[in-house]
Amino acid sequence: MIKNRLAPLIASARLIDDPLRLLAYGTDASFYRLVPKLVVKADSEAEVQAVLAVCAEIGAPVTFRAAGTSLSGQAVTDSVLLLLGDGWGGAVVEDDGARIRLQPGIIGAEANRRLAAFGRKIGPDPASIDAAKIGGIAANNASGMCCGTAQNSYRTLVSMRLILADGTLVDTGDAASVSAFRASHAPMLDTLAALGARARADTVLAARIARKFAIKNTTGYSLNALIDFTDPVDILQHLMIGSEGTLGFIAEITYDTVPDHAHRANALILFPDMAEACRAVALLKSTPVSAVELMDRAALACVQDKPGMPAGLAALPAAATALLVESRGESAAAVTANIAAITAGLGEVATLGGVVFTSDAAEGAKLWKIRKGLFPAVGAVRPVGTTVIIEDVAFRIDDLAAAAIDLQSLFARHGYAEAIIFGHALEGNLHFVFTQDFGAETEVRRYGAFMDDVATLVVEKYDGSLKAEHGTGRNMAPFVEMEWGRDATNLMWEIKHLLDPAGLLNPGVVLDRDSQAHLKNLKPLPAADALVDTCIECGFCERMCPSHGLTLSPRQRIVGWREMARADASGDRARRDEIGGLYDYQGLETCAACGLCATACPVGIETGALIKALRGRKHGAFAHRLGALSAGHYGVLMGATKLGLAAAAMVDTVAGTARNRRRLPTMAQPKLAGGGAGEAVVYVPSCAARVMGPALDDPVKACLPDATEALLKKAGFTVVIPDGLSNLCCGQPWDSKGMRDIADTKAAEMAAALNRASDNGRLPVVMDTATCSLRLKAFLPILDAVEALHDLILPRLALRPIKGPVLLHIPCSVRKMGLEDKLLAVARACAETVVVPDNVGCCGFAGDKGFTTPELNAHALRKLTVPKDCSEGFSANRTCEIGLADHAGIPYRSIIHLVERVSEARLASMAKG
Known part of the structure; x- marks a missing residue:
């Protein structure tokens, strides 16, 4: 019914009601699951208004969702889920970076990238800032490491x-908008003004509100708006902050920005016990620190073997506690002075190993990456079938040590031996993480008893905050009155009834009269596959995925596969068939298997590995036999592919279809003469480079192997071509289809041939295609073209950079090999202006999927824009370049072509000089 009502107003592709995607959107980063009846992707304010109007008419609750990284169940519903579509990514920097105007769909880290040139950033800095969107950050009043209150x-x-x-x-x-609003909604504003006046006049309540917000607090509504402001419009907009979508929809927000000093130093300081660490925190409060993060011994144990952590952590005593301290300044001298002040401030505190700061950015980044990954790290080692829970409380600094020790005692009393404590100690904000089995009623009761004790400890003993920064959500909504008292809670209900009289906006979140609501709608995490069982469904991966929004994201593919595994285990064949029939396309066919999800996942889960394994199982024995046959006769297969490309080009020429002329490559006919003068290097052109030449309308007619060979010779190398090249392949075509055994056999054959050609590794081996390089690196040491250009070739050449601008696409494989900076450096050496388009990650061409599943490529590049004075683009993967050229409308070529065009041998350059 709801879908039918909305169908004339919103495109059908953005009204989602198939069982698989409804299940997928029934998950956020919390431990709750509610499956919506309809998911609506709204792209504009008008569409949000239309959804609200229809839902109000038929009495359907509606929940707003941004990135779905919410930890307390704010972004799930069993009614209508209103999802931010593509139309919410606006960002306007104002007043030389002093302010920024943001739409709710932009990721927090992207907002900071827009501000970086001004030395500014937004104030909120949650650990999820690389994934969380502004709408969620504001609606939850998320804070983080440095922003405090x-x-x-x-x-x-x-x-x-x-x-x-x-x-x-x-x-x-x-x-003008405010004036019209004052006229149209005078009774509402008058009531808000009266609520504010009443709160300010009640000295006991006003004092309580001030005291509660002196520390971090996101339990309930932002009642401080009633005492901080008198204008009801100011009260209203500040009540929206932290309201978790229960009072209205934030369509845009303008922030005052804060300084983002480029100079910083970090120290991991170890203390003998929690009490001494917390004494240090109190002393650090008055020193020039930007952040102080606490990690107890159990937290350190989770990361003690991670790269970048100091040696000797495993030998620390059982009570040891660490503080990760950061200091920032406008200059290196200022940071040095800060370090001296901090060190002096800790002079009388007992440490294990002293206070040692590092200004090395890479070392500091390692420490912070580990700190930010503590929550998922616990989830990665939990028993299969259990979930991981993070709670978020705050205390006054004077109470921090005693409260932390009390929490540790509660863990022991309730049998949570694996629990860890960490958090933003400078603000008295502690997170504690533990694992929980919700599959047995006894375990649910244990969790309920534990949470009751936590609430009693935090509220009655310390008068702290039950939610400091993660939002009240569903798991603390039943405890709001316990923390705030009846009068303040009744005031919150008045606000809710005033702004949402029908109670349709995200019911059950922030306020709930059901005292057991936090123990209902708990999310199962059944065993599904060892490749992904450690996933906690945090959603950090989603921004990296080219199919997210078209079909499923990595998180959602795991959710779907878990449901099928659950159905299999319970014998629910109907459910298995219902989900499985949809999963073939949404889960398997439209996954690019690019692996970028693993680069954003705190525990390195590569969902593409699962998908490839599932593809392999689905193919069956006959398909595997065909795969083996094709591998054994690969040279013949490549010859047939060339003929196919030639025929396609002929048809295209006759038909005159401009789009296909850009898209389809011509047949490559590389000469590959080898030879040259100077040091020898083995050059192995990839299958794609040997088969796919330039597009018909590309003015550059040289195929990639010829351009690469010419460039190597220009740089003074003798080029060695491996024997039997026509039958060599790294195995990527079989690997992407889940035929790993065949893929590895082909890769081993190629590695053997390259080993012979390189005189057992004496000569460097250069591969011209990043995807193939990444795969081959697992079998023998080779150089991808990007690192060969940067490290070996450019130093031998004189360059005449073109004015540009040129577009640059950084392929997934380049990112995964850690060569992004080198590719950028090569491009910037060859062109004065290099543009890396915003909001374009994986291109979605994914080997042959650009031909077989073109909608994936189109979706991945839907935000690709070309500056009007830009006529060419470059990358490092031939198939990526085909899809990019198609959607950009300009030729894309290998970065090798650009280097070859603008370079000449140094000796020749000197002779001309």
Whole structure:
């Protein structure tokens, strides 16, 4: 019914009601699951208003969702889920970076990238900032490592565009909009003003509100708005911060930004016990520190073997506690002075190993990456079938040590031996993480008893915050009155009824009269496959995935596969068939298997590895026999492919279809003469380079192998071509289809041939295609073209950079090999202006999927834009370049072509000089 009502208003592709994707969107980063009846991807304010109007008419609750990294169940519903579509990525920097205007769909880290040139950033800095979107950051009043209470969304808010439950849109930064709103909603604003006056007049309540928000607090609504402001419009917009979509929709927010000093230093300081570490925190509060992160001994044990951690952590005593300290400054001298002040401030505190800071950015990044990955790291080692829970509390600094020790005692009392404590110690904000089995009623009761004791400890003993920065959500909604008291909670209910009188906006979140609500709708995490069983469904992977939004993201593929595994285990054949029939396309066919998800996953899960394994199982014995046959006669197969390309080019020429002329490559006919003068290097052109030449309308007619050979000779190398090249392949075509055994056999054959050609590794081996390089590196040491250009070739050449601009696409394989900076350096050496388009990651061509599943390529590149004065682009993967050229409308070639064009041998250059 809801879908039918919305069908005339919103494109059918953005009204989702198939069982697989409904299940997939029933998951966020929390331990709750509610499966929506309909998912609506709204692309505009008008569409949000339309959804609210229809839902109000039929009495259907609606929940807003941004990235779905919410930890407390704020982003799931069993009714209508309103998802941010592609139309919410706007960002406008104002006043030389002093302010930034953001739509809710932009990722927090992207906002900071826009501000980087101004030396500014947004105030909120949650650990999930690389994945979380601004809408969620504001709606949860997320804070993080450095922002404390002074720089969160509440404190740095300038204005917002918001849509109320009745569909009214008001822009608090626009005088005309505010004036019209004051006229149309005078009774509402008068009531808000009266609530504020009442709160300020009640000295006991006002004092309680001030005390509660002196530390981090996201339990309940932002009642501080009632005492901080008198104008009801100001009260309204500040109530929206932290309201978790229960009072309205934030369509845009303008922030005051904060300084982002480029100079910083970090120290991991070890203490003999929690009490001494917390004493240090109190002393650090008055020193020039930017962040102080606490990690207890159990937390350190989770990461003690990770790269970048100091040696000797495993030998620390059982009570040892660490503080990760960062200091920032406008200059290196300022940071040095800060370090001296910090070290002096800790002079009388007992440490294990002293206070040693590093200004090395790479070392500091390692420490922070480990700290940010503590939550998923616990999840990665949990028993299969259990979930991982993170709770988030805050205390006054004076209570921090005693409270942390009390929490550790609660872990022991309730049998959570694996629990860890870490958090933003400078703000008294502690996170504790533990694993929980929700499959047995006794375990659910144990969890319930534990949470009751936690609430009693935090509220009654220390008067702290049950939620400091993760939002009240579903798991603390039943405890709001316990923390705040009846009068304050009743005030929150008044606010809710005023702004959402029908109670349709995200019910069950922030406020809930059901005292057992936090023990309901718990999410199962059944065993599915060892490749992904460690996934906690945090969603950090989603921004990297080219199919996210077309079909499924990596997280959602895992959710779907887990449900099929559950159905198999329970004998629910109907459910298995229902989900499995959809999974073939949404899960298997449209996965690029690019592996970028693993680069964003805190525990390195590569969902593509699961998908390739599933493809292999699906193919069956006959397909594997065909795969083996093709591998054994690979040279013949490549010859047939060339003939196919030639025929396609002929048809295309006759038909005159411009789109296909850009898209389809011509047949490559490399000469590959070898030879030259100078040091020898083995050059192995990939299958794609040997078969796929330039597009018909590309003015550059040289195929990649000829361009590479010419460049190597220009650089003074003798080029060695391996014997039997026509039958050599790294195995990637079989690997992508799940035929790993055949793929590895082909790779081993190629490695043997290259080993012979390189005189057992004496000569460097250069591969011209990044995907193949990445795969071959697992079998023998080779150089990808990017590192060969950067390390070997450019130093031998004189360059005449073109003015540009040129577009540069960084392929997934280049990112996974860690060669992104080298590719950028090569491009910038050859062109004065290099543009790496925003919001373009994996191109989605994925080997042959650009031909077989072109919608994946189209979706991945839907945001690709070309500067009007740009006429060419470059990359490092031939198949990627085909798809990029098609969607950009300009030729894309290998970066090798660019280097070859702008370079000449140094000796020749000197002679001309």
